[in-house]
Amino acid sequence: MGAVLLLPFSIISNEVLLSLPRNYYIQWLNGSLIHGLWNLVFLFSNLSLIFLMPFAYFFTESEGFAGSRKGVLGRVYETVVMLMLLTLLVLGMVWVALAIVDNNKASRESLYGEQPSFLQAV
Missing domain, CATH: 1.10.287 (Helix Hairpins)
Structure with missing residues (x-):
């Protein structure tokens, strides 16, 4: 408006x-x-x-959690949980992509846990 x-x-x-x-x-x-x-x-x-467009999309697709009452509040809870899971998924993918692309030893160790044997020669 x-x-x-x-x-x-x-x-x-x-x-x-x-x-x-x-x-x-x-x-x-x-x-x-x-x-x-x-x-x-x-x-x-x-x-x-x-923020509102993804919420609106997930809200129209949600039906509420299993065992919850039919109504708006159950759909809102499911939508918020889906948005949080989607945010975690995207942040995790960005973290992994940055760790792969970055040539820093610390970022590779954060991704692999410790330096793999085939990368120790590099």
Whole structure:
């Protein structure tokens, strides 16, 4: 809603500022206010894309845990658990990929536990 209404608001406020440049009550409609509003709208829209879209997808796919009552709360619990498991999976894959790609001895030891015999010659 903010992104839809921000463009007409910025156009109208710019026209009002151009038509009444010396009016004391209109001076708060300056460029920094509009720029700050644009930054906030796009920050929250990106946050909603990152966090609310996966939650909405998993919420529509969830049925609740086995043995729980049919209702919204069981579906919310299952959705939160699925999001946490997905986060752990992605973080684990990133950790393994960074340990493989990095040429540091400590990162290889953290991945393998100890240096394998075929890598000790390297």
